Amino acid sequence: MVLPASTSEVLIMEIKMEKLIEQLKRHEGVKSHAYRDQFGTWHIGAGRNIHPDGQHKGMGLSDEEIDFMLSNDIARTITELSTTYTWFNDLEEGARRDGIINMHFNLGGPRFAKFVKALGHMETGNYDDAATEFLDSLWARQVKGRSLEVTNMIKTNQYV
Numbered sequence: 001m002v003l004p005a006s007t008s009e010v011l012i013m014e015i016k017m018e019k020l021i022e023q024l025k026r027h028e029g030v031k032s033h034a035y036r037d038q039f040g041t042w043h044i045g046a047g048r049n050i051h052p053d054g055q056h057k058g059m060g061l062s063d064e065e066i067d068f069m070l071s072n073d074i075a076r077t078i079t080e081l082s083t084t085y086t087w088f089n090d091l092e093e094g095a096r097r098d099g100i101i102n103m104h105f106n107l108g109g110p111r112f113a114k115f116v117k118a119l120g121h122m123e124t125g126n127y128d129d130a131a132t133e134f135l136d137s138l139w140a141r142q143v144k145g146r147s148l149e150v151t152n153m154i155k156t157n158q159y160v
Contacts, residue, residue, distance in 0.1 A: 099153035
């Protein structure tokens, strides 16, 4: 790949890329969820082949793309928590706050909100009882070791 030598070449490259991007989006279509094409091959976005195996195996996602999406998802989770739970904004940076983010990330807002007793304990700063309530749940039985690690972080404000 030849890199542009001047600012004007960069501008020309961006203009050409803009047209190409517009065309590819029009030709491929843009989907925010995974979909199968007419051959049964999985894609996402603007035609990104994410098929896991076989003759149609795709490229999937790069580590950088995964990290980018994860960062966006964490930011969205923090926004949801801070707008829904005023006590979340009072948590100091650290393990306890990260434990709550981890749980909300895993469960999503609607299921996280069902922990009424635990969330009440979080609001009053009773982290031991909050951790106990979080552990006494289907979520804890489903995710096993993750729940032990996360609730210990909530309880002690220390990373495991």
